[in-house]
Amino acid sequence: MSKPKRWLRILIPALLILAWFTGAGLGGPLFGKVDEVSSNDSTAYLPDSADATAVQKVLADFSGENAIPAIAIFTSDSTLTDAQLDSITAALDKAPTVEGVNANLSPAIPSEDGKAAQAFIPIDADSDIGDAVTALSAQLKTDVADGVAVAITGPAGFTADLVAGFAGIDGLLLGVALLAVFVILILVYRSLLLPVVVLSTSLFALCVALLTVWWLAKWGVLLLSGQTQGILFILVIGAATDYSLLFVSRFREELRTTEDKWQATLRAWKGSVEPILASGGTVIAGLLCLLLSDLKSNSTLGPVAALGIVFAMLAALTLLPSLLFTFGRAVFWPRRPRFEPDVVEAEHGMPQKGLWAGLARLVRKRPRAIWVATTLVLLMGAVGITQLKADGVAQSELVLGASEARDGQAALGEHFPGGSGSPTYVLTPEAKQQQVADILLTHDGVSSVSISAKDSVTGSATVTADGIVAQGPPGTEPPAPTVVDGHVLLQATLTDAADSTAAAATVRDLRTQLDGTDALVGGVTATRIDTDDASIHDRNLIIPLILVVILLILMVLLRAVVAPVLLILTTVLSFGTAMGVSALVFNGIFDFPGADAAVPLFGFVFLVALGIDYNIFLMTRVREESVKHGTRHGVLRGLAITGGVITSAGLVLAATFAALSVIPILFLVQLAFIVAFGVLLDTFVVRTLLVPALTYDIGPAIWWPSKLARAEQPDDPAVDGAEPAPGTRADLRRARR
Numbered sequence: 001m002s003k004p005k006r007w008l009r010i011l012i013p014a015l016l017i018l019a020w021f022t023g024a025g026l027g028g029p030l031f032g033k034v035d036e037v038s039s040n041d042s043t044a045y046l047p048d049s050a051d052a053t054a055v056q057k058v059l060a061d062f063s064g065e066n067a068i069p070a071i072a073i074f075t076s077d078s079t080l081t082d083a084q085l086d087s088i089t090a091a092l093d094k095a096p097t098v099e100g101v102n103a104n105l106s107p108a109i110p111s112e113d114g115k116a117a118q119a120f121i122p123i124d125a126d127s128d129i130g131d132a133v134t135a136l137s138a139q140l141k142t143d144v145a146d147g148v149a150v151a152i153t154g155p156a157g158f159t160a161d162l163v164a165g166f167a168g169i170d171g172l173l174l175g176v177a178l179l180a181v182f183v184i185l186i187l188v189y190r191s192l193l194l195p196v197v198v199l200s201t202s203l204f205a206l207c208v209a210l211l212t213v214w215w216l217a218k219w220g221v222l223l224l225s226g227q228t229q230g231i232l233f234i235l236v237i238g239a240a241t242d243y244s245l246l247f248v249s250r251f252r253e254e255l256r257t258t259e260d261k262w263q264a265t266l267r268a269w270k271g272s273v274e275p276i277l278a279s280g281g282t283v284i285a286g287l288l289c290l291l292l293s294d295l296k297s298n299s300t301l302g303p304v305a306a307l308g309i310v311f312a313m314l315a316a317l318t319l320l321p322s323l324l325f326t327f328g329r330a331v332f333w334p335r336r337p338r339f340e341p342d343v344v345e346a347e348h349g350m351p352q353k354g355l356w357a358g359l360a361r362l363v364r365k366r367p368r369a370i371w372v373a374t375t376l377v378l379l380m381g382a383v384g385i386t387q388l389k390a391d392g393v394a395q396s397e398l399v400l401g402a403s404e405a406r407d408g409q410a411a412l413g414e415h416f417p418g419g420s421g422s423p424t425y426v427l428t429p430e431a432k433q434q435q436v437a438d439i440l441l442t443h444d445g446v447s448s449v450s451i452s453a454k455d456s457v458t459g460s461a462t463v464t465a466d467g468i469v470a471q472g473p474p475g476t477e478p479p480a481p482t483v484v485d486g487h488v489l490l491q492a493t494l495t496d497a498a499d500s501t502a503a504a505a506t507v508r509d510l511r512t513q514l515d516g517t518d519a520l521v522g523g524v525t526a527t528r529i530d531t532d533d534a535s536i537h538d539r540n541l542i543i544p545l546i547l548v549v550i551l552l553i554l555m556v557l558l559r560a561v562v563a564p565v566l567l568i569l570t571t572v573l574s575f576g577t578a579m580g581v582s583a584l585v586f587n588g589i590f591d592f593p594g595a596d597a598a599v600p601l602f603g604f605v606f607l608v609a610l611g612i613d614y615n616i617f618l619m620t621r622v623r624e625e626s627v628k629h630g631t632r633h634g635v636l637r638g639l640a641i642t643g644g645v646i647t648s649a650g651l652v653l654a655a656t657f658a659a660l661s662v663i664p665i666l667f668l669v670q671l672a673f674i675v676a677f678g679v680l681l682d683t684f685v686v687r688t689l690l691v692p693a694l695t696y697d698i699g700p701a702i703w704w705p706s707k708l709a710r711a712e713q714p715d716d717p718a719v720d721g722a723e724p725a726p727g728t729r730a731d732l733r734r735a736r737r
Helices: 006-036 051-063 082-097 129-143 154-189 193-218 226-255 261-292 296-332 341-347 355-365 367-387 404-415 430-441 501-513 524-558 562-588 599-629 631-662 666-703 729-736
Strands: 067-075 116-124 149-153 424-429 446-452 460-464 467-469 487-494 520-523
Touching: 006 193, 006 296, 051 424, 051 487, 051 520, 051 524, 067 082, 067 129, 067 154, 067 404, 082 116, 082 129, 116 129, 116 154, 116 404, 129 149, 129 154, 149 154, 149 404, 154 193, 154 226, 154 404, 154 631, 193 226, 193 296, 226 261, 226 296, 226 599, 226 631, 226 666, 261 296, 261 524, 261 599, 296 524, 355 367, 355 631, 355 666, 367 562, 367 666, 424 430, 424 501, 424 524, 430 446, 430 487, 430 501, 487 501, 501 520, 501 524, 520 524, 524 562, 524 599, 562 599, 562 666, 599 631, 599 666, 631 666
Parallel strands: none
Antiparallel strands: 067 116, 067 149, 424 487, 424 520, 446 460, 446 487, 460 467
């Protein structure tokens, strides 16, 4: 095969760089516009078969408007005076002037103790919920009399909290992640230009990934949420940087044996393409398993994150090589690699000094003691997983830090029934409305029941065991219930807060008692129940499936059975330890109220899919070295050669995921700790000690049933240069004698 002409060597990299610059130029401006195509409505991510989904779809038909209810709670330390109540009424009269607030709001309803009043204020679902709630809160606080405290809570209030929590994704999260990666790269390479090249590769990959995902969300192909957006940003930055570091390491190796930077780039590409594609393919396969999720927030994350990994791989295999070829040795300035083939030959391509050479010697001397000890330590950490409380958390606990909605809900529960403002909706056939109402009214967890009615002031009428009772002056006729397709909508106010464990128990019990009435139960509490149930179903189905898929990929990659099985087992052990330690930290240090039911699944997907990357980087190099030098010495060479780059990659990935903790959302903070700690555990314990020691102890049988498990390999000096490596041809001859 003839060498490409010199002008092609310049043209190809130039065209690749231009293509990525163009893609980044188109995708970059979309960073501030993701909220235009995303949604944080939890019911939008439930399976279509869920009762809460079916009820949510018809709510607008009964209310006549597409709105999200907000609850304004007005409180005072003493009984509200007539003047204060008048100021509350006047403030509510002005509320519809706020953009996004509908005019059909209820009058203020005083509490029995006289120290509070509440009002239901519908917020247009198509408006900017966060801005509307913030403006409404500010106006009400300005207009009410002195001595009256105001808080906005209810579904709209908590939605506004989530919007505010995710507000830092485009700026703060990305800035912290990039800064952390830049500092690590500076410390590792002691170069100014190389970190810029690597980060440019990662940032361009993210821009093009965002461009693709944004338009797919715009066209309705994908669902995008603030949570998915944050994970996409971190995943692309971390993965693209990891793949880039692997390529940079091979490029630097090749520059020591060839003066031609084109040849160095080409050889580095050939040496990197298999592990990068295998690592990326493993992550993509694991992420695409999420398509089988019942919960749409999981199933939509799969393809979104998989697209991010695709562009991370493409950038590392096209843009980065082009940039490295353009700069050549200068990219490493001031520590440019020298052309020194004689030194490389003398070293047999393997470092003889330094931390990783020392670890290789340690593994060679005491392999069994190392892998047994590390396994026991990891098992001890994994015991803590029994303390993980991943059965869901209250809606009021989703956002960390100060929360007006949380404070408002607490005030609401102090002066009104706990479930006020977030009723449980029961969709029932018209013919069975009284039967269903009687079941609701006899339950201890239900405070009152109303029915959506056309002619009442508040859009509902109270229901008692004797039937519908009019809301208004004595002698008025009961308002006609709203009937949609033969169904009416009952609203049950629970005695407990809608997002509490007690409320969840009430709704589950009601669903059991209503079985056979064709009634469907929805609302905030039902949505949480259906979400948690779907999350538990997803993790029970998908975790085993991901393990099988990754195992098959490893078998194809390593052309063996034993090695892939052991790699999977070590990765699962590492995951168990990460979750166990995280559970102890969450409960004992951070005092978190619990964890979302999806936390174990997301933690597993990212830790196993990404953690296996480092084993792939290590074991593909070990196999390459084993073919030349024998299995045991191949392990030592692979550990010594890849130690620096894999450790750097682990630090980068841990730092990028840790950056998620700057977003004050409980789920993301917990995921940040789990993945960051798990990656560091994989990097410094599993990949550095456990896997090399276990592989060394097993020897050539690790490659069973491939020919490599039985083949004799050429002799090669041991890691300290003193004797032939165990497992080479000399050892085999001695064993036969």
